[in-house]
Amino acid sequence: MKTYGYGHQSIDEADIQSVVDVLRGDYLTCGPSVKAFEQAICAYTGAKYCVAVANATAGLHIAALAAGLGPGDEAITSPITFLSSANCIVFTGARPVFADIDPETANIDPAEIERRLSPQTKAIIPVHFAGQSCDMARISAIAKASNLIVIEDAAHAIGSDYLETKVGSCRYSDMTVFSFHPVKTITTGEGGAVTTNDPELYAKLCALRAHGVHKDGEMAHTWEYEMRELGFNYRITDIQCALGFSQLKKLDAFKARRRAIVAYYNEHLGLPHLVERDFSNACFHLYPVLVANRREFYFKAKEAGLNLQVHYIPVHTQPYYRGTFGYKPGDYPKAEAYYEKCISLPLYPSLTDEDVAEIVSRLKGIIP
Numbered sequence: 001m002k003t004y005g006y007g008h009q010s011i012d013e014a015d016i017q018s019v020v021d022v023l024r025g026d027y028l029t030c031g032p033s034v035k036a037f038e039q040a041i042c043a044y045t046g047a048k049y050c051v052a053v054a055n056a057t058a059g060l061h062i063a064a065l066a067a068g069l070g071p072g073d074e075a076i077t078s079p080i081t082f083l084s085s086a087n088c089i090v091f092t093g094a095r096p097v098f099a100d101i102d103p104e105t106a107n108i109d110p111a112e113i114e115r116r117l118s119p120q121t122k123a124i125i126p127v128h129f130a131g132q133s134c135d136m137a138r139i140s141a142i143a144k145a146s147n148l149i150v151i152e153d154a155a156h157a158i159g160s161d162y163l164e165t166k167v168g169s170c171r172y173s174d175m176t177v178f179s180f181h182p183v184k185t186i187t188t189g190e191g192g193a194v195t196t197n198d199p200e201l202y203a204k205l206c207a208l209r210a211h212g213v214h215k216d217g218e219m220a221h222t223w224e225y226e227m228r229e230l231g232f233n234y235r236i237t238d239i240q241c242a243l244g245f246s247q248l249k250k251l252d253a254f255k256a257r258r259r260a261i262v263a264y265y266n267e268h269l270g271l272p273h274l275v276e277r278d279f280s281n282a283c284f285h286l287y288p289v290l291v292a293n294r295r296e297f298y299f300k301a302k303e304a305g306l307n308l309q310v311h312y313i314p315v316h317t318q319p320y321y322r323g324t325f326g327y328k329p330g331d332y333p334k335a336e337a338y339y340e341k342c343i344s345l346p347l348y349p350s351l352t353d354e355d356v357a358e359i360v361s362r363l364k365g366i367i368p
């Protein structure tokens with residue numbers, strides 16, 4: 001029996017050739033393929049600047065530092081997300097605060113963000129869950145009114161649109177972070193990128209990616225460099241960026257295929273699913289549905305050759321967050337209710353029409 005996971009990368013011969021070309025060349029890191037990939041992301045999203053990094057967690061970390069987050073500050077994110085969206089706040093010494101979701105989209109609810117604002121709030125980190133854009137105009141208005149930085153966690157959302165903009169354009173935010181992990185829409189193996197339109201944030205992000213080192217003015221012509229802050233080695237290689245550059249060319253085709261599969265599931269499965277808002281045109285990363293007896297459904301699907309996944313265990317219920325910050329089950333009831341029933345079905349561009357029909361027929365056999 002053919003088995004299906006919830007996500008899989010799509011790599012073709014052009015991708016492979018592009019990596020091989022770099023391996024035969026002079027630069028494995030800090031070379032022209034990194035620059036070319038960054039420029040291609042700028043061209044695609046409409047952002048002025050892009051800093052490609054080792055992974056999105058690294059990107060979120062340096063974005064949080066560039067935003068000036070530190071001890072005594074708070075930043076607000078969604079409980080329905082991968083750990084990194086909140087961990088990046090903790091890395092800086094700031095306090096992670098969650099705002100409950102809109103149950104129809106599972107995205108952070110702007111009204112809940114407003115409820116959680118305090119004099120310590122310094123940043124908002126909305127997560128474009130499953131690829132659907134958050135309500136960025138409202139989030140940006142909340143941020144402007146209280147002088148907050150907005151960092152979009154767009155790990156799910158490269159290729160997605162918000163109104164007339166691409167996610168990553170930073171029209172409604174200060175920085176946007178993408179992930180290129182193999183389960184995400186385009187991949188570099190491991191990898192990520194931060195986009196911004198602000199030259200000062202761009203300079204900070206570049207320095208934080210490489211040990212906090214600056215090499216400007218006269219130093220550009222000598223051996224000299226200056227470490228002006230504490231940074232990291234969060235660089236990505238040319239090998240990875242060559243793959244990313246090649247993958248990016250296929251993003252619009254991936255998006256069309258992902259949306260076609262989502263439309264098919266919506267029509268044929270009859271399970272409660274996300275309701276996309278009019279302002280969003282998602283390059284869907286995930287297809288979560290809600291099922292009554294999720295644990296039983298998960299194991300029955302496994303027996304039927306479907307290796308599904310749950311996105312996500314609400315971050316505030318993790319032992320670390322409970323122990324360190326005093327969060328407890330019940331703090332974010334809409335996120336917790338969503339988590340009780342959600343499960344993500346297979347969604348990736350290489351699924352054929354036959355595959356999708358087969359998956360639906362197997363699922364029909366186990367839907368209670």
Ligand SMILES: *Cc1c(COP(=O)(O)O)cnc(C)c1O
Nearest residue numbers: 055056057082084155179180181
């Ligand atoms: C995958 C993911 C990340 C982390 O991405 P990495 O590239 O694996 O570090 C961050 N946020 C969200 C919402 C994600 O899904």
